[in-house]
Amino acid sequence: AVVSTQSTGVYSSFRTSETVYLKNVLEWYSKLLPQLVPYLYHNGGPVIGIQVENEYGSNPSCDKDYLETLTRKYRSELGDKILLYSVDGPGKRMMDCGTLPDLYNTVDFGGGNITAHFELQAQYNSGGPAVNTEFYPGWLSHWGSKFPSHSRSDVAAKLDEMLSYGASVNMYMFHGGSNFGFTSGAKGNKDATVFAPHTTSYDYDAPLNEAGDTTMKYWDIRTVNSKYGTVGDVPGNTTKKSYGKVPLRLWGNILNETFISHCGTRVSNLQALSMEENKQSNGVIVYSRIMTKPGVLTVGKARDRAYLLLNGKLLQTIKGSQANVSIELSPGKLDIVVLSDGHMNTGTMTLQYYRY
Numbered sequence: 223a224v225v226s227t228q229s230t231g232v233y234s235s236f237r238t239s240e241t242v243y244l245k246n247v248l249e250w251y252s253k254l255l256p257q258l259v260p261y262l263y264h265n266g267g268p269v270i271g272i273q274v275e276n277e278y279g280s281n282p283s284c285d286k287d288y289l290e291t292l293t294r295k296y297r298s299e300l301g302d303k304i305l306l307y308s309v310d311g312p313g314k315r316m317m318d319c320g321t322l323p324d325l326y327n328t329v330d331f332g333g334g335n336i337t338a339h340f341e342l343q344a345q346y347n348s349g350g351p352a353v354n355t356e357f358y359p360g361w362l363s364h365w366g367s368k369f370p371s372h373s374r375s376d377v378a379a380k381l382d383e384m385l386s387y388g389a390s391v392n393m394y395m396f397h398g399g400s401n402f403g404f405t406s407g408a409k410g411n412k413d414a415t416v417f418a419p420h421t422t423s424y425d426y427d428a429p430l431n432e433a434g435d436t437t438m439k440y441w442d443i444r445t446v447n448s449k450y451g452t453v454g455d456v457p458g459n460t461t462k463k464s465y466g467k468v469p470l471r472l473w474g475n476i477l478n479e480t481f482i483s484h485c486g487t488r489v490s491n492l493q494a495l496s497m498e499e500n501k502q503s504n505g506v507i508v509y510s511r512i513m514t515k516p517g518v519l520t521v522g523k524a525r526d527r528a529y530l531l532l533n534g535k536l537l538q539t540i541k542g543s544q545a546n547v548s549i550e551l552s553p554g555k556l557d558i559v560v561l562s563d564g565h566m567n568t569g570t571m572t573l574q575y576y577r578y
Contacts (some may be wrong), residue, residue: 237281239288247304248295255299264303270294271305273355277330279310279320286322309355311332312339330394332358333376336384344431354384356394360427360437364409365563371427377440385450398426399435408520408564410525410542417525419563435459465507476508477534477557495560496525502564509558513551521547521558529559 261267310320
């Protein structure tokens with residue numbers, strides 16, 4: 223639990239040529255990219271290509287200088303032999319903003335007119351194969367939404383259509399797995415009218431399920447693949463066990479002073495600042511105040527999940543997309559417990575990041 227603190231940080235443009243952001247990216251790449259060199263294909267490794275950015279054409283910034291700077295950095299660290307490529311949705315605006323002449327430019331999609339998609343891709347390359355870098359056999363899940371299953375037959379038919387076209391296909395996801403801890407991510411927009419945190423499960427309705435087991439969709443895909451090449455043996459699914467009842471015990475109360483002193487940092491500030499302004503990357507933050515007289519509390523936009531309590535009693539739960547929620551308060555101890563449901567990893571809300 224953390225109570226707000228002063229901060230000297232500022233917001234900066236994310237995924238652009240903004241000086242401080244780009245400096246940090248290039249410093250990170252200077253450490254990361256040299257470690258990949260032994261694993262590149264021409265050095266006897268398994269890496270046949272490296273993607274520069276991700277669906278950058280969907281980012282409103284459309285900063286070509288930024289893309290060119292990244293590409294030069296990749297080349298300077300990895301050399302001229304490795305394939306560098308981009309990936310964007312099959313739309314003209316997306317391809318205009320996300321591609322460069324120095325990259326092999328690919329598309330990603332889950333359905334639609336594949337001929338039109340690949341013909342558009344060809345316009346941004348001077349030859350080369352049709353490539354769907356992210357073919358979606360399923361989709362991710364959001365809290366409170368129905369599990370987004372994709373038809374087995376539709377996935378198999380679309381894959382068959384692309385392979386018969388002569389395209390190269392990579393699936394996203396073939397196995398999704400799990401988002402552990404606070405790593406799940408979220409979708410949102412700049413004014414927080416949309417906030418859809420991803421679930422802990424990243425099963426994705428993928429050919430291999432969250433446990434890594436084969437599904438009927440996997441076998442349908444394997445049947446399609448067998449028409450175009452040799453398929454190998456398939457290992458069996460993992461053995462499942464029942465562990466019976468697992469007793470849970472109360473470890474602590476997040477509003478308890480002893481708990482806070484052991485597990486958090488207590489600081490004071492007149493304004494309620496965000497987690498980033500408190501140099502806290504994720505987890506839980508508690509805002510507390512003693513109300514000496516009745517009043518009305520108005521919460522603008524929590525941008526996460528917030529629990530409002532008065533004298534330890536829950537008054538209301540506010541979800542990230544709710545705005546301008548007003549609650550009448552009587553005198554007492556007010557606590558606002560904010561849970562980090564997920565950092566934005568898609569949508570226009572990702573245009574800025576906080577640095578300190």
